[in-house]
């Protein structure tokens with residue numbers, strides 16, 4: 001009996017939402033598509049995601065190679081391996097059981113699988129069984145389906161930004177299956193932030209951390225694990241008006257396609273628009289025209305979904321210098337990750353990644369510039385972002401450190417991250433996969449491998465020569481930009497890779513941002529701020545001792561007099577002296593309040609901006625400042641009052657004990673001053689402006705307090721705006737200044753002898769006047785802090 005050999009042919013299997021077709025590969029070349037005239041592998045006409053001529057499959061020595069489109073022009077919806085686009089030029093060598101996706105919208109994607117039954121050992125890139133869970137398993141087990149990072153979760157989503165028990169799926173009598181949010185970073189359903197819970201209707205698309213899940217056929221399916229991010233930018237234009245009102249283009253029609261895992265450098269002369277382009281790709285710069293797509297989704301309208309998944313290291317360090325490396329990373333992890341995250345593990349892994357383990361206990365201020373940059377990178381790596389932007393991370397580093405930094409970034413890209421950096425240092429640029437050369441006016445003059453840039457510019461020298469070529473003037477830039485758009489490099493590195501027909505308009509409304517618990521944030525920020533203040537011992541000591549020392553100096557100057565108590569007879573000189581003493585109390589309290597707060601917001605501007613972009617809440621931020629400075633003010637008040645109580649004979653106000661009244665007035669004065677200081681700190685641009693503001697803030701407080709000059713007319717009205725006026729009013733009421741001033745003496749001619757000081761309603765010694773003064777100080781505190789919060793809000797990039 002003759003042996004019959006069954007030849008097992010390789011085949012393509014296409015799956016369109018459950019409808020399947022299969023094509024055996026028998027020829028040396030096949031064409032896949034909807035067009036019956038041009039294709040031999042024809043899919044049903046209704047499969048609109050597939051182009052007329054969508055892919056060419058060519059036999060090569062050891063199997064088949066697939067090319068996008070008709071081999072020359074790319075298809076509309078593309079072929080994707082993960083998030084990497086297969087091109088019409090390079091193609092992709094088909095591996096057994098590899099899953100290729102057609103289109104980027106999970107709701108109408110078609111899956112293409114190549115199978116070669118002749119291969120005994122299938123290759124292990126098995127993406128064929130995407131994770132899925134039947135919704136009715138919640139009913140059968142009578143338990144909710146737990147979705148989260150926990151290894152015991154029914155549906156495990158392993159990412160540091162996913163909570164252990166992130167969400168629960170339960171069956172509800174009227175709604176069917178619903179998903180309940182139990183997380184810190186939230187759930188987005190069809191692009192909208194879920195408040196509480198939402199019904200799991202067919203076709204609902206969920207975003208949980210970097211993961212995308214789809215409700216399909218009574219199942220919850222993982223359609224994208226978010227391990228790869230591709231970036232497509234098309235025809236980006238950014239126009240601004242200059243000071244004369246003339247229009248200026250900062251970005252001029254820039255298109256780029258960056259594949260997952262690519263390391264891309266944006267280079268070009270100073271002012272060419274590199275940072276503007278990077279900020280646009282990052283989603284924080286407005287654009288006049290064009291689109292930026294991340295995995296096919298419009299970045300600008302879906303920014304809140306991507307907020308936690310994008311790493312961004314700005315030019316300024318985003319770390320506090322008075323913390324150790326471990327402290328910086330731990331606080332950042334606590335702020336950015338869910339409260340149940342394994343912080344120790346995340347911090348250890350990050351330290352390893354940035355190779356800073358041996359320096360973990362060193363203060364950031366004692367690190368070199370390059371090491372500090374590594375820590376900033378580490379802060380961003382905590383959330384394991386797959387898309388990473390760095391603005392001049394190597395500026396100011398010596399050549400050795402520059403090389404190390406570039407090697408570190410290369411390593412991070414090799415782990416699957418897409419990395420985009422702006423740089424001026426080109427000596428290690430060959431480590432990048434792509435280089436984008438920008439010319440003045442934000443024009444793209446080259447985008448491709450760095451090794452091929454010399455050929456394109458016909459320059460044999462180094463990159464400096466390309467810089468010089470583009471610096472020759474506007475004409476030169478225009479020449480190279482035009483030439484690039486007409487070049488085969490543009491076709492090969494931009495057109496063939498661009499993927500623009502994805503689900504950019506998938507979600508109509510801009511989703512809200514996820515809001516982590518403000519209590520948790522306040523606790524953390526208070527802890528970090530307290531630690532920072534305690535680290536700077538000299539400043540702390542000075543802020544504690546300034547007021548007590550000032551008051552001791554008064555004691556020294558007035559050794560024999562007791563200015564705060566009325567003697568047996570009213571004495572206008574004593575009243576004057578008492579006012580001077582109380583004025584020093586007010587000034588000392590204002591001084592320490594302002595001096596301790598004017599730098600506090602502006603000095604951490606870069607850190608604030610970055611943390612705000614992730615998830616920092618403004619009320620939590622301002623509250624943490626107020627709580628720590630308010631606590632400090634209690635100690636300052638205590639020390640100040642102690643010296644007053646020891647050094648001066650105490651007056652005896654009838655309506656409140658002196659010590660209590662003195663303490664409350666001093667504390668309110670310090671708090672209102674630091675609130676004013678925080679407001680100004682949020683307004684100024686840098687620390688030196690904050691320093692210069694101090695005398696400007698103090699002078700009106702002194703002049704319009706009503707002590708040095710009598711307040712009449714406009715001066716009186718201005719005085720009402722000064723916290724010194726209300727502080728001295730409260731002190732004066734407690735001491736009863738008016739009682740120290742004798743009644744005016746009537747002269748024989750009937751006229752009255754003018755006293756050097758006259759009584760004033762400001763110092764009326766009664767409860768209602770005291771409460772008015774305190775009340776106004778409280779109102780001022782509320783106003784200053786509200787303005788500070790408003791100014792901080794206005795700084796929002798998005």
Ligand SMILES: Nc1ncnc2c1ncn2[C@@H]1O[C@H](COP(=O)(O)OP(=O)(O)OP(=O)(O)O)[C@@H](O)[C@H]1O
Pocket residue numbers: 240241250268269270271272273274275276277
């Ligand atoms: N919002 C804006 N309004 C007006 N002009 C702007 C704005 N942002 C940037 N520019 C201008 O656009 C040009 C490009 O700025 P950008 O910072 O992107 O350049 P760059 O290539 O990163 O420069 P450098 O290497 O010096 O940092 C500069 O001339 C800058 O002054």
